[in-house]
Amino acid sequence: MLTWSLPLLILVLLAVVLWFWAIFDVSRCNFKNQKNKMLFFFFILVAPILGSIIYFQIKKSFISKEKKSFKPNFNTTS
Structure with a gap:
């Protein structure tokens, strides 16, 4: 049982990091x-x-190539 504990711990840690x-x-x-x-x-x-x-x-087929840009419009008149 002790021989499997370290590899199992490493696999669990890798899965959590991937997640x-x-x-x-x-x-x-x-x-x-x-x-x-x-x-x-x-x-x-x-x-x-x-x-x-x-x-x-x-993911490559679902992601846009354009960078995110922040374009606020503060010139609204009501």
Whole structure:
């Protein structure tokens, strides 16, 4: 039992790091459609390891190449 504890601990830590990395990446990426962002986020939360792996494999087709820009419009008149 003791011989399996260290490799199992390493696998669990790697899975947790992958999960947090995927959540962080979903929150930072500029998706073409916000529905896709919510679907990926939900899928990663429901199935952490499988969701993270699938997200990193297919994310390029859902992410916009444009950088995020902050363009506030303060010149509104009512």
